[in-house]
Amino acid sequence: MVDRQTLRHHRRQPSPFESTPFDDHSSRTDTDRSTSALIRRRPWLCGLIVCLWAGSLLAQVGEAPTGDFGVERVAEVPRVDPDPGFEAGLPALRAESPRNANYRIDATYDPTTKVIDGSLVLTWRNIQSTSTAELSFHLYWNAWRNDQSTWLREDWMRGRGHWTGKKVPDDAWAWQQVDSFRVGGDELPWRYIAPDDGNEDDRTVFHVDLPRAVSPGEEIEVEIDFRSKVPRTFARVGFRGDYVFAAHWFPKLGVFTDDGWVTPQFHSATEFFSDYGRYDVALTVPAGWTVGATGRLVAIEEQGETATHRFEQNDVHGFAWTASPDFISIERRFERPGLPEVDVRLLVQPDHLAQADRLFDASFAALESYGTWYGPYPYDYMTVVDPAYGSRTGGMEYPTFYTCGTRLSNPLGSGSPEGVTIHEAGHQFWYGVVGSNEFDHAWIDEGFNTFSTSRTEWVHYGPVYYSKRYFDPPGKSFGGFWRRLFPGLEWHAPTALRRRGRLSRSDSLTSDALAVPTWKHLPHEVGNLSYSKTALWLTTLERWLGWEKLQRGMSIAYRRGAYRAPTPEELFAALEEGAERDLDAFFDHVYYRSALFDYAVEKAGSRSVVPKGFIEQDDGELGLSKPDDDAEPMYRTDVVVRRHGDGVFPVDILLVYTDGNEERVAWDGEDRWHWIVREGPAKLERVVIDPDRVLLLDLDWRNNSRLMKGDRFAARAWAARWAGWVQDLFLTVGGFL
């Protein structure tokens, strides 16, 4: 069962449609009556059920972990509130972005052909110190034009296989066409390029030579007519029935840097990179449809069978939208002392209306935690989308706009939909406000945000329990229609511990260093490196330096990185500033190299200091030693620890003796092995390397400790419990025979 403290966060007000106390009373009377009758007629059956209940309760007595294992099993619940005066000395969040890529877009979506017909006016200002006589644009949806694109080739390598082995419906493919490209009213030619892999079949980037160079500080206006065919979902973009979700749906300018244009092709495992600007977008869809998008809805104009929805937003680097006749729109205001107010709009599916409170709560939790820890959310608006069933568009972030995703059955405590909602809301900070070149550094927004998501979940909801989905028919998995919670296993704590398993069972840690541009990573390892490894090294920093210092560093990074894409080096400098120490060696291990960490106990034991064998006697002659029965026993304890990996990290070594005394030995962790010798009146009871579990990147915690008198109770107990599964399997198989 979920403990009461956890439930406190989940409890909701009863709905007016729920039964009244009077109803409760009458039903209880009926139940009492039928129970009495059952007891009279079938006493043996009732006795059996009572025995089962009583046994079940008894079996759970004392199951809560009570022992002191010599380690901190989970960190203390972190605080939301920072220290008083936390903001002192921190840089202020800049007031606005450079606003150098501003779009005015007018587009119409035809739900019959699934085509968006649009025109845009882009005003771009060169904010670099060099001139450029060319422009470079993304046409992301051409990644799904046919199966020869770089995106789909890489997707196959990732093993995700969109539509693999299936007949692809004709309307599943997508395309983007530029019908006209004008500068100053003159039509300009353009051509496709493939700067990353030279794939001539890839059509996700196009290049335009300008008639004259754009100087630093100079502005240029570009007009583009375009059409985009919406796919059946690829990469969380697409349509299903009347539901449509469109992101990166228009020709999108790359980013001009002092090194030239950064306009990578669309890759399967990486995301996006754009300049900040102002978006003014008018979307025309069938009348009666609800539209949600980046920014604030400023007007709806009906024109017979269609309606135009106009959205505006400053200081964002993209614009996504969704439309459906089924959405239920609910608005609430986020209000917390010390934080700016945010109007939050939820577009929820009718199936999930009962979960609206949970989706708001999770979004507010992110706004509160991230806002307090790192800095305020500077936009006053946010739209949360609960995507259509089966659309595969959930769990994605766009500026001031994100998709969560839930199912009919999602019990409280399972972490869903709270986890994904917090994560995508959190991206409004690490991706939205602090941008990043996600082609090269996907780990920045994903890693920083994954770390913060776990922390926020812990603060607001407490433990998340293991759960499993059941109830699928043969022939096709629908993901299980019924989710059951297993409160016997706290599945992840603030440390995102479960992510350790993902790393240890893959070769992510050796596949690529984080410093390698993400789009060059082995595609199926991108998630492990960007999300898991980064979250784990950030948690390691938290445990090593303390939360206050890490928080300060991340807050500096957030404030300095707002409305631009800071480099990894800038982020490391901010973390060092917060930590007030040099962390170069740490970043060298976790970022520049693929270092593996694995500390282990090699040997440990105690023996009497009284020598056995020949010793010099009082008369100076050699003689066999004899135990002195009157003397206090003294023991020599030897502990040998090893560093198996090439990663170096300072660790504590905890020695616990049989008399209860403890000693912590600090080891810089540099030598390949280290020998500790102690003498004392008690024997060694246990030795634990890194007892506080600071180094979450240690691959194998099993070898981090040694009990001098261990036993196999745990293995036997769980094997005995597992016996029930085998016996039940026999019976279930027997049902067919």
Add this chain to the structure above:
Amino acid sequence: MLGVLRAAFGQVIARPRLVVAVYVVNVLLAIPLVVAMESVLADSIGDGIYQESVRATLDGAWYSEHTGRYDTGLGSTFTPSSVLGPGAMLDNLDAWLEGKLVAVDPSVFGMVLLWAFAWLGLQGAVLERFVHGGAAGPSSFAAAALRHLGRMLQAAAIGLLAYGMLWSLVGDWVKGIDNASIDVTSEVTMLWRLAPAFVLLVLGFHLVRLVIDYTKVAAVRERSGFVLPALVRALSMIARRPLLAVLGYLVPGLLIAAWMGVWLLVAPGGASSSWVSLILTVALTQLFIIGRLVLRLFQLATAVQVYGVAADG
């Protein structure tokens, strides 16, 4: 009908040694796997402090390492749901529903196959006892099991063929529903569309099992070498007395379902931190297993009674 049920229940209650025999075989065949799993877990837990944390609860940190270490083989069958609460029952029911019981890990498959043969033999001996009153002693029980094994195998083969066709049919149907639902945007709508497939699967499964149960009874009653004539006679009996045949199968079936429902509610869900809670948990699990066995034997006894009433008038 009540008389049939009372008589069937009496047959099971009056022969507790039958229950013991079936249960003992179930346990004996599970033990080698449990011993092997204990070794796997001991290795996975190691000789450090995981011994204590895993003893107190299913430590999430340990489990994440365990899954990394044992992503295939026997160790991979140790999952939180397989050891917590009613998860074992739910896992197996889910595998049953999805038709994935045949995909059980190879490390377990051999023993499952052995159980399948043992269970078929046991059913033959149990039916011999219910039908003819024979197979009273251990040796004659074993002899009856061997004697009827061929018949039971034939009946099982017919049943497996039918189940295979049923699962394949429903699987294709579900794929068709899915393809036709490519634009469905509501989970509730999807569930309604799939509901007939679920119903067909459950009804089809029990219909096949009902026929096979009566076929086994007919085969044991008449000691026929080949089961096909017994199948014909069972079908004929069902056609003559459909209500009796269905109720005779359904009532014990509902009791089995109710028993599993009770287990869903009361199965101890937590971890084991003491011998007392461990013993109680294991004891309750065994009580559940025994209950299922008793009720299945009751179902077979009811089939014998129903067949007797229908055949003997």
